[in-house]
Amino acid sequence: MSKIKSYIPVIISFLISVIIIFVYVLCTKNDVSFSTKEYYNVYLDGKLLGSIRSKVALENYINKEQKNLKKQYGVSKIYVPNGIDIEKGISHEPEIVSEKKIYNKIKKKKGFTVKGYVVTITDSKKNEIKINMIDKKIFNKAVTKVVKSFVDQTSLNNYRNNTQPEIKTTGSIIENIDIEQDVSIKESYISTEEPIYLDTESLTKYLLFGSSSTESEYIVKPGDTIETVAFNNKLNEEEFLIVNPEFTSSNNLLTPGQVVNVALINPVLKIVVEKHIVVDQDKPFEIEEKDDDSMDVGTTEVEVEGVNGRQRLTEKIKYVNGDIEKSVIVNTEVLKEPIKKVVRKGTRKSYNAYSYYEGGGSPAVVSGVWGWPTIYPYIITSEFKFRWGRHHNGLDISGCGFGSPIFSIGDGTVVDVVASCPGQGYYGSSCGSGYGNRVQIQTGNMLVIYAHLNSVQVSVGQHVSKGEVVGTMGNSGSSTGTHLHFEVRVDGTPVNPWVIY
Ligand SMILES: [Zn+2]
Known part of the structure; x- marks a missing residue:
């Protein structure tokens, strides 16, 4: 026993040595000095770039070499490009190249990648926009900033905290804020070439201006106002305030020399805001004509002056990036009934009055007062102004219903009619030059256009009187929904229709 005992340290030493050698061989199995047969084939998009000894060595090389990229993107690791495949191969005589050579080949062909997130925005037509970012938190922050371009801070806070004040008389409540497109977010390896x-700042800019828009600046000159600078750069005043958030109102003063942003916004996202709105609107008086044989033909006298009434409308409005896309009047409450205007109209024929009448006089129309082209109540869904860099040359009037009558606002002659467009147009349709079914009526030096009609009820050359039905409201031509496009041109130039009222 004692003899065996004395051998124990020797045996243990021997066993330890064997284990050490075994482990060493195992660990260095892949190393150059121990195996000349094992190597790695490096492929890029299926094409062999070359063979190397160590995959780990290539990755370390990449990381050491790409310090600048790491710094630029604030990441701890840079990865091989997408499309790189490193496969283990076994051969007797592989042609081995250095990791540096492979690295340079990869670098020349394709960008390295970083780990980040890809946000995919998909619209209803399945068009996709992909946005890359390292930190996904900046996306939510940028979306909030874009939303704030269309909803003021107080209203947004009230909406989010469920503290919107109740409407007692008139006012509005935000019912929903959403992104119209589908948005998905996925972790991914992103090429540094993209x-x-x-x-948040640069992402917000992209979401608001799109990639095609270059930022443009304007240096304020003496006499400039937000209104004039905006108009001269094809922006409306709200758009100007969106791109220059340091201003709170279009009444803010500009200082000569001040630099302002005049870039056109072209949002990548479609921010949907749905509102419940209560507003008051006039309820116009009717006119009753009474024949009076004590007065000459062609003469009139007002017996009772008309007074407009007042009505309260409840509307549901859907805005997409600040534009009204859908509007419905869900309730109408009369606050004050209008007082009917009573006009006495002469029927006594005398030579003078008769010749006046034959001469084309229009006794029922009070000079300088224009009729309204739709029934009441209505909603103005787009004003006469710039929108997304294009000028909207008329008023869009909605809320009256498909097929509701459209009236001539004055006396005149029908000079042009298009009546062959399909009733339901779509945005971008060129039927009737985008106006769809339309009627153009010349009244003095004013050309009045009634567009996107469902039906046309007059023909070219016909004389129409104020209040006469010329067609019905529709959705033909380049239109996103039932509405009337009401345009007034003076000597060929579109003017804001409100100036005649
Ligand atoms: Zn329009």
Whole structure:
């Protein structure tokens, strides 16, 4: 026993040595000095770039070499490009190249990648926009900033905190804020050759202006106002305030020399805001004509002056990026009934009055007062102004219903009619030059256009009187919903229709 005992340290030493050698061989199995047969084939998009000894060595090389990229993107690791495949191969005589050579080949062909997030925005037509970012938190922050371009801070806070004040008389409540497109977010390896957003500011800019828009600046000159600078740069005043958030109202003063942003906004996202709105609107008086044989033909006398009434409308309005896309009047409450205007109209024929009448006089129309082209109540869904860099040359009037009558606002002659467009147009349709079914009526030096009609009820050359039905409201031509496009041109130039009222 004692003899065996004395051998124990020797046996243990021997066993330890064997284990050490075994482990060493195992660990260095892949190393150059121990195996000349094992190597790695490096492929890029299926094409062999070359063979190397160590995959780990290539990755370390990449990381050491790409310090600048790491710094630029604020990441701890840079990865091989997408499309790189490193496969283990076994051969007797592989042609081995250095990791540096492979690295340079990869670098020349394709960008390295970083780990980040890809946000995919998909619209209803399945068009996709992909946005790359390292930190996904900047996306939510940028979306909030874009939303704030269309909803003021107080209203947004009230909506989010469920503290919107109740409507007692008139006012509005936000019922929903959403992104119309589908948005998905996925972790991914992103090529450093693609744009990668690193901060909220630059991502917000992209979401608002799109990639095609270059930022443009304007230096304020003496006498400039927000109104004139905006108009001269094809912006409306709200758009100006969106791109220059340091201003709170279009009444703010500009200082000569001050630099302002005049870039056109072209949002990548479609921010939907649905509102419940209560507003008051006039309820117009009717006119009753009474024959009076004690007065000459062609003469009139007002017996009772008309007074407009007042009605309260409840509307549901859907805005997409600040534009009204859908509007419905869900309730109408009469606050004050209008007082009917009573006009006595002469019927006594005398030579003078008769010749006046034959001469084309229009006794029922009071000079300088224009009729309204739709029934009441109505909603103005787009004003006469710039929108997305294009000028909207008329008023869009909605809320009256498909097929509701459209009236001539004055006496005149029908000079042009298009009546062959399909009743339901779509945005971008060129039927009737985009106006769809339309009627153009010349009244003095004013050309009045009634567009997107469902039906046309007059023909070219016909004389129409104020209040006469010329067609019905529709959705033909380049139109996103039932409405009347009401345009007034003076000597060929579109003017804001409100100036005649
Ligand atoms: Zn329009």
